[in-house]
Amino acid sequence: MHDTLVINCGSSSLKFALIRLSSQETLLSGLAEKLFEAEPVLTVKSAAGKQVVKLSEQGHAEAMRGILGVLQEQDLLSQVSSVGHRVVHGGEFFKSATRIDAAVVQAIRDCIPLAPLHNPANLLGIEEAMKAFPDLPHVAIFDTAFHQTMPEQAYRYALPDNLYQEHGVRRYGFHGTSHQYVTQQAAKLLGKPLEDTCLVSAHLGNGCSITAVKGGQSVDTSMGMTPLEGLVMGTRSGDLDPNIHLFLSQTLGWTLEQVTNVLNKKSGLLGISGLSNDCRELEEAKNQGHAGATLALEVFCYRLAKYVAAMAVPLGRVDALIFTGGIGENSRFVREKTLSHLGILGFHLDPEKNAGMVGGQSGPITREGGPVALVVGTNEERMIALQTREVLS
Numbered sequence: 001m002h003d004t005l006v007i008n009c010g011s012s013s014l015k016f017a018l019i020r021l022s023s024q025e026t027l028l029s030g031l032a033e034k035l036f037e038a039e040p041v042l043t044v045k046s047a048a049g050k051q052v053v054k055l056s057e058q059g060h061a062e063a064m065r066g067i068l069g070v071l072q073e074q075d076l077l078s079q080v081s082s083v084g085h086r087v088v089h090g091g092e093f094f095k096s097a098t099r100i101d102a103a104v105v106q107a108i109r110d111c112i113p114l115a116p117l118h119n120p121a122n123l124l125g126i127e128e129a130m131k132a133f134p135d136l137p138h139v140a141i142f143d144t145a146f147h148q149t150m151p152e153q154a155y156r157y158a159l160p161d162n163l164y165q166e167h168g169v170r171r172y173g174f175h176g177t178s179h180q181y182v183t184q185q186a187a188k189l190l191g192k193p194l195e196d197t198c199l200v201s202a203h204l205g206n207g208c209s210i211t212a213v214k215g216g217q218s219v220d221t222s223m224g225m226t227p228l229e230g231l232v233m234g235t236r237s238g239d240l241d242p243n244i245h246l247f248l249s250q251t252l253g254w255t256l257e258q259v260t261n262v263l264n265k266k267s268g269l270l271g272i273s274g275l276s277n278d279c280r281e282l283e284e285a286k287n288q289g290h291a292g293a294t295l296a297l298e299v300f301c302y303r304l305a306k307y308v309a310a311m312a313v314p315l316g317r318v319d320a321l322i323f324t325g326g327i328g329e330n331s332r333f334v335r336e337k338t339l340s341h342l343g344i345l346g347f348h349l350d351p352e353k354n355a356g357m358v359g360g361q362s363g364p365i366t367r368e369g370g371p372v373a374l375v376v377g378t379n380e381e382r383m384i385a386l387q388t389r390e391v392l393s
């Protein structure tokens with residue numbers, strides 16, 4: 001068997017999955033978390049059920065040992081033939097998934113200024129996994145790589161040229177693995193070759209981004225140099241007037257770090273509602289008449305609809321709008337509200353189909369005769385495993 005171990009390493013957690021591509025199965029998946037707290041823990045889901053393992057030491061090395069132990073216990077260790085690593089930022093170095101060697105590690109390190117929170121953690125995951133599986137090939141899959149096909153008019157900011165040339169200040173985009181996966185699935189659902197499709201992909205989870213995908217290639221996306229730009233998200237503000245930084249520092253005396261923290265961690269759905277970053281919770285609160293929750297969802301859907309219309313520009317036509325991620329796959333309300341703003345593009349919601357599309361189902365939610373809105377379940381782990389195999393073959 002050729003199974004791929006998929007690793008997604010954060011600063012205090014390590015997500016993993018074992019994927020068997022021949023049968024499209026996730027054999028096992030899990031999360032090692034609280035890695036620097038008093039009681040780090042590893043949770044594993046597999047056919048054998050759910051298993052919770054207490055880790056005896058702090059840190060990523062112990063998490064990796066725990067994962068090895070579980071694979072061994074379930075007799076799966078010998079089946080692992082490759083390791084695929086999610087890496088957040090590949091800058092302009094990486095236009096596709098790449099087999100990891102010393103030069104690739106260095107290039108990921110060189111991208112740290114672009115993703116200071118994520119790339120160091122991703123590198124740590126690579127280091128530990130290479131120690132644990134020294135004889136296996138390791139492949140890096142970048143969130144940014146799919147968007148490297150964007151034309152310059154889409155990725156450049158209107159800033160002095162040297163900020164781009166000397167410091168890499170440009171739009172990179174994220175969620176590339178998900179956008180690529182769901183657009184491939186959508187082409188299948190539409191019964192069209194991917195090369196002939198013009199698709200808008202809306203990935204709506206805790207982070208949210210939207211991408212215009214023409215013939216299978218990203219031509220524009222809403223996230224920028226960092227994941228803060230674009231749509232309203234769980235705790236991130238998305239687009240705003242950059243002068244707000246100066247205003248907040250002058251009126252409230254906030255440091256740049258404080259402003260950045262508020263924009264990334266205290267804004268978005270959480271900020272507007274004053275209640276929660278969780279869409280499901282907000283919908284419940286809205287149904288009870290909570291004004292903040294209602295407004296947060298209104299702003300979320302309105303901004304999203306504006307971006308869908310904007311993404312029609314590089315596409316020229318819209319064959320389908322894809323909803324994915326936890327919110328896109330499950331929130332009937334968000335899909336309905338968003339489409340209600342998009343009559344101008346010819347979308348007509350089918351309320352029955354919309355109501356039935358929850359919990360990982362895929363399919364259309366619009367009436368015939370206009371562009372299609374589709375719900376497509378994302379599966380980043382499977383896409384990482386697919387790309388790992390592609391690189392190695």
Ligand code: ADP
Binds near residue numbers: 206
């Ligand atoms: P992440 O970006 O962390 O992977 P997810 O893709 O799991 O996040 O999305 C999490 C979001 O999905 C949360 O806001 C959650 O409330 C929302 N969500 C999940 N299920 C539902 C549901 N049934 N109705 C509305 N929102 C939901």
